[in-house]
Amino acid sequence: MHSDIFTVSIIIPCFNEEEVISSTFNKLREVLSSVDWEAELIFVNDGSRDNTLNLLKKLRGEDTTVRILSFARNFGHQSAVSAGLKHAKGDAAIIIDADLQDPPELMNRMVEMWRAGQGKIIHGKRTARLRENLFKKITAKLFYRLINILSDVSLPLDTGDFRLIDRQVIDSFNQLPEHNKYIRGLFPWLGYKAVPLEYKRDPRTAGVTKYTMKKMTKLAANGLLSFSKKPLSISISIGMFSIIFAILFASYALLSYFSPKITAIPGWTSTLIVIIFFSGFQILILGILGSYIGMIFDEVKGRPEYVIEEII
Ligand code: UDP
Ligand code: MG
DSSP states (O other): OOOSSOEEEEEEEESSOTTTHHHHHHHHHHHHHTSSSEEEEEEEEOSOSSSHHHHHHHHHHHOTTOEEEEESSOOOHHHHHHHHHHHOOSSEEEEOOTTSOSOTTHHHHHHHHHHTTSOSEEEEEEEEETTOOHHHHHHHHHHHHHHHHHOSSOOOTTEEEEEEEEHHHHHHHHHOOOSSOOHHHHHHHHTOOEEEEEEEEOOOSSSOOSOOHHHHHHHHHHHHHHHOOHHHHHHHHHHHHHHHHHHHHHHHHHHHHHOTTOOSOOOHHHHHHHHHHHHHHHHHHHHHHHHHHHHHHHHHHOOOSOOEEEEO
């Protein structure tokens, strides 16, 4: 299937990773020294505000096959991965985190599976998360299940961006025009044959997570909004239901108004409940619609996804 010598691009997004970047680099080199394929290391500096870029430049002094893409500011993990894939020259690419949470030893296993023709995508599936906080574990578990139920394509559970992808998949991915990318959903959406490789997710070697609550929420919202239109149809069902309810309630009100037996003015409690109830629904529906309009707005603007300050 492949000629003897082939190259795999290894894409490492880094944001404020000064504490881990050197040991990650050494670990990668150690693993790569014992494999029978060529590797191209692409570090994407996602606008780090610490010493990451300087350290990367220094590491490049030791190994000129290393390439560095450096963003002008922090554009986010998904944009960093996209940039790496755009610039990858290999016959395949592996996306791996900078903090050694995804064991680099598995890269060779991924390449073997890919070479044996098992699939065009070999994605790491997390069977356990070691020493990650309970909140992250629970929210991640729930999120991957929720998005899979809501999504129009089936998305593998507990799967992040650690994966190997074939050149053909890279080329298809690079043609996607959307800017708010939920990358771990776009590969299944592309539809090439994907096989999981199970692994235990190690704890971070040093430093703290660069995925703040805000970034995690944004990733989750992007994933849900760009992979499902079900919230819209749910809002339509709720709307229909509230209209039917309103008709019934109005009929009852009219009937009691014309009835000779009427003795009291309808109570303010019921009026209040109805108003609160329906305005609640309206806000909910407006919110859902607004989210989609927000997505459309982002895409229509057609801004580039990132601005690269330098390519080394
Ligand atoms: N990252 C990035 N840009 C960001 C946030 C994170 O490039 O804005 C990188 C980070 O350097 C790491 C990877 O994305 O290589 C995963 O981030 P992290 O390990 O902090 O997330 P967690 O593993 O805690 O989910
Ligand atoms: Mg991590």
